[in-house]
Amino acid sequence: MLGLDLEIAIVLLGAVVVVGYFVFASFVYGAGYQPTPRRSVEAMLRLAEVGPRDTVYDLGAGTGAIVFRAARTYRARVVGVEVEPVRMGILRLRRRLGSDEERITLRWGNLFALDFRDASVVTAFLWPGAMARLRPKFEAELRAGARVVSHCHAVPGWSPTTYDAGAQVYLYRWPEARAPATGGT
Numbered sequence: 001m002l003g004l005d006l007e008i009a010i011v012l013l014g015a016v017v018v019v020g021y022f023v024f025a026s027f028v029y030g031a032g033y034q035p036t037p038r039r040s041v042e043a044m045l046r047l048a049e050v051g052p053r054d055t056v057y058d059l060g061a062g063t064g065a066i067v068f069r070a071a072r073t074y075r076a077r078v079v080g081v082e083v084e085p086v087r088m089g090i091l092r093l094r095r096r097l098g099s100d101e102e103r104i105t106l107r108w109g110n111l112f113a114l115d116f117r118d119a120s121v122v123t124a125f126l127w128p129g130a131m132a133r134l135r136p137k138f139e140a141e142l143r144a145g146a147r148v149v150s151h152c153h154a155v156p157g158w159s160p161t162t163y164d165a166g167a168q169v170y171l172y173r174w175p176e177a178r179a180p181a182t183g184g185t
């Protein structure tokens, strides 16, 4: 009986530690976590026409839903940036255990400190405030022909080339994206 109580207590303590760390990380790093759904990852990489000649920057790489798919299936070179240390540890472990190490670069730190000039494709699943902060950085650093794909949240003020409503994915092409939206009355 005592053994069962101890097991339950350990499980509960583990759950409290995991949830507590999640909340702590969300406040300390300003970074919530939710993996991009598989369907949306596919839509992002397909709409952006990612291929072996691309360099994909995943802004807020989490545990790698986009990073590893882009490198393994689409054969792209991928740079994943992530601020939260546990997720970065998981990313490094996954890269070490996989077979695509040479195509994946991982950066531990703030995505806003990264220079996007080398990116041909940028992927993001971030909070709306981060998308707003990213816009001037995109406009200053993206090269012509670069594509930006975002899950859930739009780049405010930009016109998407395509929006996949089922997968909730916006595709933008730079510099066409800065044109005002047309249509409607």
Ligand SMILES: C[S@@+](CC[C@H](N)C(=O)[O-])C[C@H]1O[C@@H](n2cnc3c(N)ncnc32)[C@H](O)[C@@H]1O
Residues within 6 Å of the ligand: 029, 030, 031, 032, 033, 034, 035, 036, 058, 059, 060, 061, 062, 063, 064, 065, 066, 081, 082, 083, 084, 087, 109, 110, 111, 112, 124, 125, 126, 130
């Ligand atoms: C919704 S998750 C998306 C994860 C990943 N892209 C995926 O496809 O599964 C957002 C991630 O962005 C990270 N993040 C948020 N703000 C960041 C910042 N300023 N610098 C680096 N990473 C950040 C969070 O830690 C979190 O892991």
